[in-house]
Amino acid sequence: MPWRLSQFPTVLRAADPDRKIKLGLIGCGWYGMVDVKAAFEVGGVEVIALCDVDSEHLSQSAAEIEKRQGNAPGPSNSTRTCSKCPAWRR
Numbered sequence: 757m758p759w760r761l762s763q764f765p766t767v768l769r770a771a772d773p774d775r776k777i778k779l780g781l782i783g784c785g786w787y788g789m790v791d792v793k794a795a796f797e798v799g800g801v802e803v804i805a806l807c808d809v810d811s812e813h814l815s816q817s818a819a820e821i822e823k824r825q826g827n828a829p830g831p832s833n834s835t836r837t838c839s840k841c842p843a844w845r846r
Contacts, residue, residue, distance in 0.1 A: 780805035781829075784817035792817075796824055803829045 779801055781788050785808070795801040803821045806829050808814040822828040 776800055776802045778802050778804045780807070781817070782807045784808040784813040785810070789817055789820070792821065805829055 777795075777800060779792065779795060781792055781803060784806055788808075792803060802825060806814055806818055806821070808817070818828055
């Protein structure tokens with residue numbers, strides 16, 4: 757039986773209930789945020805990094821994620837942004 761993305765936090769939390777899965781999202785449009793919202797619904801996750809070529813998608817997603825988890829993904833959370841990744845291009 758194949759595993760769905762939304763099942764992984766539940767499976768991993770069985771081993772250590774206090775451990776959170778750290779997620780990085782590449783592509784903050786509709787599809788990417790659907791996956792992030794599904795992960796939040798299951799619980800046990802923290803989004804630590806975002807990347808998108810569309811700055812509007814990036815800022816909207818960062819604001820929504822900060823509202824849901826209480827802290828923003830990105831430099832203020834000691835993570836890297838797209839522009840600091842070696843393979844990032846405009």
